[in-house]
Amino acid sequence: MMAADVNLQVWxxxxxxxxxxxxxxxxxxxxxxxxxYQLHATRKGAGGTSSINQSGDVRVQAGHPTALTQFSMSLGAQDQCKIELTLFANGHETGTYQFDCPRPR
Structure with a gap:
């Protein structure tokens, strides 16, 4: 059983x-x-607002990176975008992480 105060690396x-x-x-x-996990991604731009909400359970092995999910989102050059990821272990929140949406190169 995973402790609620577990040390996590998230990226x-x-x-x-x-x-x-x-x-x-x-x-x-x-x-x-x-x-x-609970994932919320929101994009705001000239074309309007779009959001993605996902949640689920993932089994992790000690010391091994585990993908939680995958999603895609179109971004315009002037769009505002943020991603918020909240993690839980045994029903207790272990952390909330915020990311800027990566821009296409």
Missing amino acids: LDTVPGTRPSVMIPYVKSHEAGVIQ
Whole structure:
């Protein structure tokens, strides 16, 4: 069973060359167990507002990066975009992480 105060590393990666950009949040834990996540991504621009909401459970192995989910979002040059990821272990929040949306190169 994973402790609620578990030390986690969390980051956001993108799949190179994808349009729209495919984004993958990862987590790495020092303990094996199940992590629950809630992901909220919001884009605001001239064309309006769009949002993505996902949640789920993921089994992690100690010391191994685990992809939580993957999603894609089109971004215009002037769009505002943010990603918020909240993680839980055993029903207790372990942290909330905010990311800027990666811009296409």
